[in-house]
């Protein structure tokens with residue numbers, strides 16, 4: 001055998017082995033996309049209606065078996081208080097699992113901050129959850145295919161496949177990911193995927209007494225949530241990151257990050 | 258040609274064969290590219306979608322509770338707390354009829370303060386809710402000592 005043939009042979013063998021077998025069943029993107037164009041789950045949050053009671057957070061934890069006593073939570077509610085001196089104070093004590101029952105802003109070790117009512121110019125609550133992004137960076141960075149996007153637009157985590165490397169936790173610009181305190185794998189909101197496929201609403205939307213949270217289907221023009229998203233001034237969080245989040249907010253303003 | 262040239266190649270080929278063999282055994286058949294968005298978004302084990310769909314629903318909603326506790330849900334609907342799910346206070350109803358003890362009723366004062374601690378916030382509907390100052394309105398007492406949570410207005414009781 002000539003030296004040249006030897007090198008050629010080796011190169012082919014190594015290159016062939018390094019192509020994952022799955023590459024062979026690559027399919028046409030347009031074809032597959034068209035297959036599920038009737039369903040795309042989205043979420044609508046109305047920040048005017050939210051009163052910061054935190055029932056959504058409590059319900060979510062019960063529904064998805066995340067211990068109430070831990071700080072880990074799939075969804076949480078933030079409080080924003082703007083004062084006359086132009087400052088923005090924000091907090092979310094324990095994710096608002098027990099709701100907002102005090103006027104004082106929680107600043108952790110810096111101690112509570114009391115703000116006089118007359119100094120407040122604006123104040124409201126903003127529920128947060130996974131945005132089930134159209135171009136989810138958490139999925140892009142997952143090295144093993146444990147985090148993925150379903151054809152109906154929900155990003156799921158395969159618990160048997162997650163190796164716990166934490167790339168998705170770092171990759172998500174919204175900080176919605178964490179490690180499950182019991183399962184010890186990457187965890188996040190999945191729009192209660194099990195519930196919405198049985199025709200039920202998500203646990204948080206079910207528990208919310210004020211209708212501040214709603215799940216909808218973007219591909220159904222008669223869906224009440226879709227109608228709001230299409231006809232009203234809705235915003236999304238951190239649009240500049242380009243992940244195309246699919247949780248829409250009514251009454252969002254600049255101070256909310 | 259000499260052995261020392263062939264030997265490394267055999268080692269490499271053997272390694273490759275072992276890796277492919279392990280992969281074929283270990284990786285499930287349904288692991289691959291699905292959903293048409295290529296490796297970037299569609300690389301996963303398809304069976305997992307079904308696994309998530311089979312997760313139980315712990316929250317059963319008011320209509321489920323009404324099947325047995327119609328008197329209570331009726332009273333609730335007539336009073337100011339109609340919008341509140343039974344399970345917000347009584348805990349998730351899954352398994353409740355079979356195992357009555359699983360319900361953990363939250364009668365604490367803080368449970369009521371979630372909405373009724375007065376927060377006069379412009380920009381939020383919280384300011385419209387009837388509110389108290391927790392440190393002035395019977396501090397230390399449980400709200401349920403005076404108010405019936407199913408029909409909380411004292412006038413209507």
Ligand code: SF4
Nearest residue numbers: 130131133136138172
């Ligand atoms: S919000 Fe974060 S975790 Fe959720 S889909 Fe987007 S990037 Fe992923």
Ligand code: SF4
Nearest residue numbers: 050051053054056208
């Ligand atoms: S349950 Fe509704 S009103 Fe209460 S904090 Fe959650 S979203 Fe806001």
